[in-house]
Amino acid sequence: MTEPVPPAALLTHDATLDTDIVVIGAGPVGMAFALALADTPWRIALLDRQPSGAWAGDPRALALSHGTRQLLGRLGAWREQAGTPIHTIHVSQQGGFGRTLIDTADLALPALGHVMRYRDLAAALAAAIAQRQPALQWLHGCETLAIDAGDARVTVRRGAETLRIAARLVVHAEGAPAAATEAHVFDYRQHAVLAEVRPRPGHGHRAWERFTPDGPLALLPLGENYSVVFTVPAERSATLCALDDASFLAALRARFGRRLDFSACGPRSAWPLALRLRRTRVAPREAWIGNAAQTLHPVSGQGFNLGLRDAWELAERLAALPPGSDPGEAAPLAAWARARNADRLGSAAFTDGIVRLFSNDLAPLRAARGLGLLALDLAPPLRHFVARRMIWGARAWP
Ligand SMILES: Cc1cc2nc3c(=O)[nH]c(=O)nc-3n(C[C@H](O)[C@H](O)[C@H](O)COP(=O)(O)OP(=O)(O)OC[C@H]3O[C@@H](n4cnc5c(N)ncnc54)[C@H](O)[C@@H]3O)c2cc1C
Incomplete structure (x- = not known):
């Protein structure tokens, strides 16, 4: 050679x-x-x-942790203008009590993370x-x-x-x-349906993670839009993708009640999910x-x-x-x-x-989840741990 x-x-x-x-x-x-x-x-x-x-x-938008931002900076590959900062994350479940709010004050960081297109x-x-x-x-x-x-x-x-x-x-x-x-493979039999939607009013740099019986639903602030990751059972994703814009936004609103409203929607795509x-x-x-x-x-x-x-x-x-x-x-x-x-x-x-704990509609689990979210909200050390877990991975452990 x-x-x-x-x-x-x-x-x-x-x-x-x-x-x-x-x-x-x-x-x-x-x-x-x-x-x-x-x-x-x-x-x-x-x-x-x-x-x-x-x-x-590629239609994906990725939530990048603060740790990732630092590493990309050291590689000379961080583009500030392409990233939208997340200041708060609101976590809740559809049809059940309990919610938790994680914000930058929990970690004394300028942003919990950034959202950037792949x-x-x-x-x-x-x-x-x-x-x-x-x-x-x-x-x-x-x-x-x-x-x-x-x-x-x-x-x-x-x-x-x-x-x-x-x-x-x-x-x-x-x-x-x-x-x-x-590889060990576990097929979740879920698809992530992706789209970008325009919130009304603006997103205020808040990300939403909403657990529904169909699967988790995330809204990530991206520019002036939200990037939506809408998880549904695999057999329902084609129907969701085929909805006209107004019906898709109505389906989204139905998951959030009166908390959020949207004015416009981009094209949809579906991704099969497996571990x-x-x-x-x-x-x-x-x-x-x-x-x-x-x-x-x-x-x-x-x-x-x-x-x-x-x-x-x-x-x-x-x-x-x-x-x-x-x-x-x-x-x-x-x-x-x-x-x-x-x-x-x-x-x-x-x-x-x-995914396993939240993607179901069993009443006892719904109550346990509500208590968990409440405990997270009322116990700052627990909340800090979850936030650190998302930012630093295993290094979150004390
Ligand atoms: C819907 C969705 C949302 C996501 N959201 C997030 C998020 O918010 N935050 C987050 O951190 N992660 C997120 N992810 C995960 C993230 O997209 C992946 O972890 C990440 O893309 C992995 O990067 P990678 O380079 O390992 O693989 P890939 O991005 O898959 O890149 C693999 C590369 O290898 C090339 N390749 C494949 N086969 C060959 C071959 N035989 N020879 C040569 N080249 C080959 C491909 O062309 C490609 O360029 C999400 C994923 C999905 C599906």
């Missing part, structure tokens, strides 16, 4: 690329991981099967990566043909050419695993981060925040290795996987527990 490496844009024939770390998947987690290593001596190749900018049509987040990370090229090799439109993991060799096809990449570590950041054999937890996070010369390692229900907005912590902590461990070390060495990878367990399993249990 000593042939000179042509710049990514000039590969015109079957070629080889010799590198240290190959990252499969240039979603936000893969891009953040590559960026976090940009100032180290490691040579990094980041590849994605999509062309650059394919995220432009596409703006991806564009900010991509712009930061563009400034680091050629230290980071970014290959778009690459279909992975084979991974010879023990040797960390990856063969990809791009158009008519075949590229053989020799590395010492393969990091998987290609999103939710397709093969059920590699996928990869059984192993490391193998010889391989590691899995972000959604490739765990895909969570979107309730309480944990997925990307957790994936970024995966990426950051793995990059930190690799960067701390003595000069000349092998980045695919088993011991540091295993130590990273062990250290990430509490955050990963805690976040999965937190989101899964909320």
Whole structure:
């Protein structure tokens, strides 16, 4: 593997690329991981099967915790103007008593978090990566043909050419695993229907999490709009998506009573929801981060925040290795996987527990939930813990 490496844009024939770390998947987690290593001596190749900018049509808006904002800032990928701050979060249940309000005063922070479109987040990370090229090799439109993991060799096809990449570590950041054999999968049989709606009057930087018998319903302030994540049983999502704007807004109003009103609505899209937890996070010369390692229900907005912590902590461990070390060495990878367990399993249990506890209409559970929300509202230490859990992950524990 000593042939000179042509710049990514000039590969015109079957070629080889010799590198240290190959990252499969240039979603936000893969891009953040590559960026976090940009100032180290490691040579990094980041590849994605999509062309650059394919995220432009993604309708998701992500709630980014304060911790995520700080990490993105350190990566040079925080865009203040693209994020809408959250000052308060109102949590309640439909058809039952109890509510809790979390606000910035609980944590003495300027904002509990920010809401940003997936596409703006991806564009900010991509712009930061563009400034680091050629230290980071970014290959778009690459279909992975084979991974010879023990040797960390990856063969990809791009158009008519075949590229053989020799590395010492393969990091998987290609999103939710397709093969059920590699992951514990629980299908929630729910879909998240996404839309943007205009609140009347303005949102005042308040986010809403409303638990309904159908599933959780979140409103996240985004610019002048709310980004809606409307969870419903899978068999009802097509009907909800097909409603005209007035009927969709009426369905939303019906979930909130007279608390909220809306004046306009954008297009809808539906996303099937499942919990996928990869059984192993490391193998010889391989590691899995972000959604490739765990895909969570979107309730309480944990997925990307957790994936970024995966990426950051793995990059930190690799960067701390003595000069000349092998980045695919088993011991540091295993130590990273062990250290990430509490955050990963805690976040999965937190989101899964909320969905199971709240997505039903059983009277005794409704009463217990109401008491829980009331207790949360009346007991600041408990409320602070929940807020810290959402912001810092496992580090929320004292
Ligand atoms: C409705 C909804 C709402 C959400 N809301 C929030 C929220 O509020 N807050 C939050 O933190 N998270 C939220 N999430 C979760 C968040 O979207 C994910 O956790 C995050 O996108 C994971 O990023 P990733 O880079 O790991 O994976 P992805 O975003 O899935 O990116 C994977 C990348 O890998 C590429 N790829 C796939 N296969 C291959 C292959 N074989 N070879 C090469 N490249 C490949 C893809 O093209 C893509 O670019 C939400 C998710 C949903 C569905």
